[in-house]
Amino acid sequence: MSSTAQDTAAELDRRYGRTRGNVRRTRGIVIGTAIAFVVALVAWLVWGGLLSANSDFEVVDTGHTVVDDTLVQVRYQLTVAPGSTMSCALQAQNSTFAIVGWNIVDVPASDRRVRTLGAEIRTTELAVTGLIYRCWLT
Known part of the structure; x- marks a missing residue:
């Protein structure tokens, strides 16, 4: 070049x-x-x-039964380490998804890891569903 x-x-x-x-x-x-x-x-x-917390428990709605205008029964399956105590907030909703019933259930400790549990929710009007809102370890 x-x-x-x-x-x-x-x-x-x-x-x-x-x-x-x-x-x-x-x-x-x-x-x-x-x-x-x-x-x-x-x-x-x-x-x-x-650094995030591991999933210490799992809760799954398994069904509900509308007993009458003032009562819903909720069934759920809980998987948690044996010996752990928990609390769960359950809610009932009407056909417009308004919350018409609420119940906080204390779940005692057990030696079993997986349990099927149920609870009742008193409602102010006819509910069409009952479900788990949230659960936490106590």
């Missing part, structure tokens, strides 16, 4: 930011961004996976 062609190429490289300094700076930005991404990903995985 002739001296003029090299000068022209060097001038074009300077004009469009393809100098050695710019290449190093771009490479540094890319490497820094990749390192920051990896650090953020590892921190998120540790915070979300290792």
Whole structure:
């Protein structure tokens, strides 16, 4: 390549930011961004996976029976470590999904891991469903 062609190429490289300094700076930005991404990903995985509470229990609605205008029976299956006590909030809803009954049930400790339980909910009007709202360890 002739001296003029090299000068022209060097001038074009300077004009469009393809100098050695710019290449190093771009490479540094890319490497820094990749390192920051990896650090953020590892921190998120540790915070979300290792530090979060494990699922200590599981509750599944298994059915309900509307006894009359003022009473609903709710059945549910509870899986929890033996010896754990819990409380569950149960609710009854009418046809417009309004809550018409509410009951908090204390579940005593047992030596069995999986249990099928039931409870009654008194209602203010005819309910069409009864279900578990939330459970927690006590």
